[in-house]
Amino acid sequence: MQRSAIIHKTAADLPVPPNLADYAATCADFSWDAARAELAGLPGGGLNIAHEAVERHVQGPLRDRTAFRFLGEASVRDLSFGELSQLTSRFANVLQTLGVRRGERVFVLTGRIPELYIAVLGGLKAGCVVSPLFSAFGPEPIATRLNIGEGAVLVTTDLLYERKVAKLRDRLPTLRHVLLVGDDNEGDEGGSEHAVTDIAGTHDLATLMAQAADHFDTAATQPEDLALLHFTSGTTGTPKGAMHVHGAVVTHWATGRYALDLHPDDVFWCTADPGWVTGTSYGIIAPLLHGVTSIVDVAEFDAERWYRILQQQRVTIWYTAPTAIRMLMKAGPELARGFSFPRLRFVASVGEPLNPEAVWWGQEVLGKPIHDNWWQTETGGIMIANLPALDIKPGSMGRPLPGVQAAIVRQREGGGVEVVDAPDEEGELALRRGWPSMLRGYLNNEERYRKCFAGDWYLTGDLARRDADGYYWFVGRSDDVIKSAGHLIGPFEVESALMEHPAVAEAGVIGKPDDMVGEVVKAFVSLKQGVEPSEALRKELLGHARKKLGAAVAPKEIDFLPVLPRTRSGKIMRRLLKARELGLPEGDTSTLEAGA
Ligand code: ATP
Ligand code: MG
Numbered sequence: 001m002q003r004s005a006i007i008h009k010t011a012a013d014l015p016v017p018p019n020l021a022d023y024a025a026t027c028a029d030f031s032w033d034a035a036r037a038e039l040a041g042l043p044g045g046g047l048n049i050a051h052e053a054v055e056r057h058v059q060g061p062l063r064d065r066t067a068f069r070f071l072g073e074a075s076v077r078d079l080s081f082g083e084l085s086q087l088t089s090r091f092a093n094v095l096q097t098l099g100v101r102r103g104e105r106v107f108v109l110t111g112r113i114p115e116l117y118i119a120v121l122g123g124l125k126a127g128c129v130v131s132p133l134f135s136a137f138g139p140e141p142i143a144t145r146l147n148i149g150e151g152a153v154l155v156t157t158d159l160l161y162e163r164k165v166a167k168l169r170d171r172l173p174t175l176r177h178v179l180l181v182g183d184d185n186e187g188d189e190g191g192s193e194h195a196v197t198d199i200a201g202t203h204d205l206a207t208l209m210a211q212a213a214d215h216f217d218t219a220a221t222q223p224e225d226l227a228l229l230h231f232t233s234g235t236t237g238t239p240k241g242a243m244h245v246h247g248a249v250v251t252h253w254a255t256g257r258y259a260l261d262l263h264p265d266d267v268f269w270c271t272a273d274p275g276w277v278t279g280t281s282y283g284i285i286a287p288l289l290h291g292v293t294s295i296v297d298v299a300e301f302d303a304e305r306w307y308r309i310l311q312q313q314r315v316t317i318w319y320t321a322p323t324a325i326r327m328l329m330k331a332g333p334e335l336a337r338g339f340s341f342p343r344l345r346f347v348a349s350v351g352e353p354l355n356p357e358a359v360w361w362g363q364e365v366l367g368k369p370i371h372d373n374w375w376q377t378e379t380g381g382i383m384i385a386n387l388p389a390l391d392i393k394p395g396s397m398g399r400p401l402p403g404v405q406a407a408i409v410r411q412r413e414g415g416g417v418e419v420v421d422a423p424d425e426e427g428e429l430a431l432r433r434g435w436p437s438m439l440r441g442y443l444n445n446e447e448r449y450r451k452c453f454a455g456d457w458y459l460t461g462d463l464a465r466r467d468a469d470g471y472y473w474f475v476g477r478s479d480d481v482i483k484s485a486g487h488l489i490g491p492f493e494v495e496s497a498l499m500e501h502p503a504v505a506e507a508g509v510i511g512k513p514d515d516m517v518g519e520v521v522k523a524f525v526s527l528k529q530g531v532e533p534s535e536a537l538r539k540e541l542l543g544h545a546r547k548k549l550g551a552a553v554a555p556k557e558i559d560f561l562p563v564l565p566r567t568r569s570g571k572i573m574r575r576l577l578k579a580r581e582l583g584l585p586e587g588d589t590s591t592l593e594a595g596a
Helices: 024-030 032-037 049-053 081-097 112-123 138-149 158-171 205-211 247-258 279-290 303-312 322-331 333-337 355-367 444-450 491-499 535-549 576-581
Strands: 066-071 077-079 105-109 129-133 151-157 177-181 226-231 241-245 267-270 295-299 315-318 346-349 370-374 406-411 418-420 427-432 457-466 473-476 482-486 485-491 504-514 518-527 557-560
Touching: 032 247, 049 112, 049 247, 066 081, 066 112, 077 081, 077 112, 077 241, 081 112, 105 112, 105 138, 105 158, 112 151, 129 138, 129 485, 138 151, 138 158, 158 177, 177 205, 177 279, 177 444, 226 247, 241 370, 247 473, 279 295, 279 444, 279 473, 295 303, 295 444, 295 473, 303 322, 322 355, 322 406, 333 355, 346 355, 355 370, 355 491, 406 457, 418 427, 473 491, 482 504, 482 576, 485 491, 485 518, 491 504, 504 576, 518 535, 535 557
Parallel strands: 066 295, 105 129, 105 151, 129 226, 151 177, 267 295, 267 315, 315 346, 346 370, 518 557
Antiparallel strands: 066 077, 226 241, 406 418, 406 427, 427 457, 457 473, 482 485, 482 518, 504 518
């Protein structure tokens, strides 16, 4: 296939008319107040995420539509909007019976089983503040998060409890109730009605659910009431707990509409775990807001399984991450050829820079290019995106969503920041404060929160540039940018160039301190299946990079690694590559993926 700098698209080429066909007109007409008016609001006033996601649908024709389809290892379980309403009401009643009050914190630590989704939405319905944790966390990261989030309730499985929490229980002073889900059927049935054998100091969730009424009047929360706590990925340091409010639902709705182009008859698959913000904002909330059926796979990544899910479940919109795409690329094109995806109409990715190579891989293997989008735990929802009806410039994150004002800013001497208006200038990516899902604070870290703002601007900590067409290009995290012989080098550019070489599956680039030039560029590379590291290949890659990037930017050193250290949400941990290279302490590794 001929690869060009731009993948041209128009609304007329798309199989379904997009929700956003004219970017300028939609942005000009958009207001957050108008978006809010598309939602129902609570009967007596106020706003609650669970009401918008579930309750308001069940009076109408959506009641019997599948909200979630849970794919176990060997079986499938569907939950309709109507069932979800009843089950979340039961859960809210369970909390009330236990004396859990509005505003108290409910943590959920399970695999992607129905109880997770029920507890998140039921907790919100009850007016509690919910924090889903990734179930692969070890005991210490769980305890730290429960303590700084002041968890009053923990929903988990009997196995996870016994392995990870029971021993630490006396170090969790705020935790009053532990609700256990039986593990017997996890994975197969996607949850269990089995009673948990008596475990001291815990309740059996299924028993309490069975005793609870299936109606609950949603708590009368206000838009500024806290709803969700999400911990950042820990890519650059200790994870921060970002606090989000019920008003964030307006962003979830608008971005589900414009950035993911959700239509009522879509089958949507967000591959992220709800332990990360993507898996909650888009794995739970946004599709429900639009009355869309979501696929949930209880299993972990497996290339063949994922292709099969896309095909068999007739997924129409797929939201995944660069790391998954790179793993599919690594598995080779032959595997993909055994499947076809005629229903797939839109593919998007978030979490890390998406190398142009990966955008094209989508076009060639899935039949659809991959649409990169950018956001953070702190922003609560998608802020910058490649939209279905707009041209893609592979390597770019796209353009700000309607209602989002982005800018490139620089520190001003004497304090504050100034906006850089000229195109193609590098600086810090900033967002004008005030979008509904902006974080309202970091848990226990007011000072760090305050540092996120300069006047009207929220500072993202990412470096980027904007081109003359208004597309944003990621340069690197400010912590990762390399200063070499007077140049500022973004690792993404170097990694993308390396990935264009057919032997390379993944690359992570760091600056290594050097007396002469400040830092030299060093790359760590993992190779595609079937390719062996060798001295000759190292030389070839160094030459390839020099040809693409020029001598000033190309890496001077390349090491081969079987896999790169990654966070559990799939981000390359450059700080760890650097610490290991320099023999320094590794710092907080609570989110590091096992085996890396
Ligand atoms: P921590 O803040 O703890 O270091 P983190 O920043 O990785 O972790 P997240 O909030 O999960 O935690 O990730 C947001 C960050 O991920 C962004 O600030 C950005 O650096 C990166 N990111 C997300 N999407 C993209 C994208 N499309 N292109 C480039 N980078 C992205
Ligand atoms: Mg961050």
